[in-house]
Amino acid sequence: MKKREEVRTLPEDGLERLIGLVRSRGYCLVGPTLRDGAIVYDEISAVSDLPAGWTDEQEAGRYRVKAREDAAAFGYNLGPHSWKRFLYPPRTQLWQTTPTGEATLQPVGAAARAVQELDFIGGSTTPDRPFAFLGVRACELSAVAIQDRVLMGGAFPDPHYQSRRESALFIAVNCSQAAATCFCVSMGTGPEVTGGFDIVLTELLEDGSPAYLARAGSAAGESLLAQLEHGPASPAELDRSRVQLDQTAGSMRRELAADEVRGLLAANLEHPRWDDVASRCLACTNCTMVCPTCFCSTVEDHTSLDGTATRTRSWDSCFSLDFSYVHGGSVRASTRARYRQWLTHKLSTWHDQFDSSGCVGCGRCIAWCPVGIDLTEEVRAIASEPGDRQETTS
Amino acid sequence: MGGRDRRPKLAVWKFASCDGCQLTLLDCEDELLALGDAVRIAHFPEATRGRLRGPYDLSLVEGSITTKKDVARIAQIRRQSRRLVTIGACATAGGIQALRNFAGQPGLAGQVYPEPAYLDALATSTPIAEHVPVDFELRGCPIDKRQLLEVITAFLAGRRPQVPAYSVCVECKLAGQVCVMVAHGTPCLGPVTQAGCGALCPRFDRGCYGCFGPMETPNTASLASPLAACGLDRGAIVRLYRSFNAAAPAFRDESFRNERD
Structure with a gap:
């Protein structure tokens, strides 16, 4: 058995065989695929499902897929989906009750109340098949690590998340290019995959055709790579891989002062910029829905005509009024208060709560905001003219 | 429990509208029999000629107010209804016919009717809530079947309907x-x-x-x-x-x- 840290060259059909191997081990393999004019994550079964020859162009409020001049399968950046869609699904049934038999009247004090025997059925916490994720980027692994802390790190781990997370296999890919919306370098989360993976791939192009370097990061990854014939990567390949990562990092146009922003926002809760951004913000929730770390949810009860009652957890957003509704009204009634809540939580109070930033620099919130609000720009505007700290009133 | 029918009485009322929203109730094909078990259909001319006298436990109101007669009729329906829920864009916002509010009704009527003088309509099309208190407004043109069932099952269970107002x-x-x-x-x-x-x-x-x-x-x-x-x-x-x-x-x-x- 080879050393786990060793970088190897996959054979020409290595990726196809890796996909087949993973699937034959019972995983639901999810990876990038071209659909509806975007590169999204969905179940895939072959290399032909990958967006080979496609890339994306992104700007604030704008995303377009574009044909590449080569056949790179991972030559795109990030689409609207993130892995939280699979690890922390948009809707989860928590439990259900069904009535058994007829309701009976039972005395309650001086009155009577209809009482019914109920069957209680807990929602399944495990997926039908464990997930294997293909094409996971460095910033996305950081996002998963953040959700791990949020959803499994405390005294009460979320059983739904935990079972999906702990059974999942991560086949990561080093980024070979950066979108205009990327800023992982300044967040310290990429573009190089450094941990949290089972296998990491590097895609190198030889005359426009992809070739792959692979390295195992876990016993599960090692056992998969062991089944593929391969040799060690050549010094030239390792060199090209390094140059590619350096070029990706060097081409990143956006940045966020990750260290300073925590204190900056905390000291500027009454800055006029919050009014300015509130005038543009649609409170549509898109930024929170595409964010790979946003985890807020709501729990809803539904009843049906046959007497079944269902409790469901759904993604929710701090941009909706109901999210902060307590008796008498919403705590954060203005869009200003809601945008401020989102940004200060993401970049500042997340540190207090979970010991890290809540942002990994993936740039999805910038690209998928219909009006192109760019959090790096908002932070810069506040930093360029910091105001005095005042008591918050809204 | 005796022979008295304790099921709540459901009534469906129509004002200026295309009927599409009340048709959504009939579109609940898989749930229709269960719904018929859970409530008494007391007034629903699109579905049945049978009528029960008021008061009604739940009134679903479709359509907008466009005539003087409408104004009087909706007040009477409100008096007979324990809960009144408006359904659809006409009932909740005035509907497509509220375009008359922008253009002026006489001008528009002249383009459609040869003898607009015979018309006896108000100058505006207005939502039900401008005339009587409304317990819940269900949006849409037409309304969504799942949301309609959600409102009815919430009413039956005495809970708040899960109808989010976000985007x-x-x-x-x-x-x-x-x-x-x-x-x-x-x-x-x-x-x-x-x-x-x-x-x-x-x-x-x-x-x-x-x-x-x-x-x-x-x-x-x-x-x-x-x-x-x-x-x-x-x-x-x-x-x-x-x-x-x-x-x-x-x-x-x-x-x-x-x-x-």
């Missing part, structure tokens, strides 16, 4: 739908429109045209710039807002703003 964008994202505006450049009212349709149009690659009316905090002024970037001029933006929910205040004001500026 259509939430439904797109929950469904994993790619944003048609950001990724395709298709004009879309989703960010300012209330959810409920299940993101029907974006799922078929079309932009939302606002048939569920304004979401809870619609920032229509800010949406004007991406709509313009998608190629809509001011006139097109006015027309986009002036459809089924033309008279909903947020949409009405935005159409005026685009006409004026």
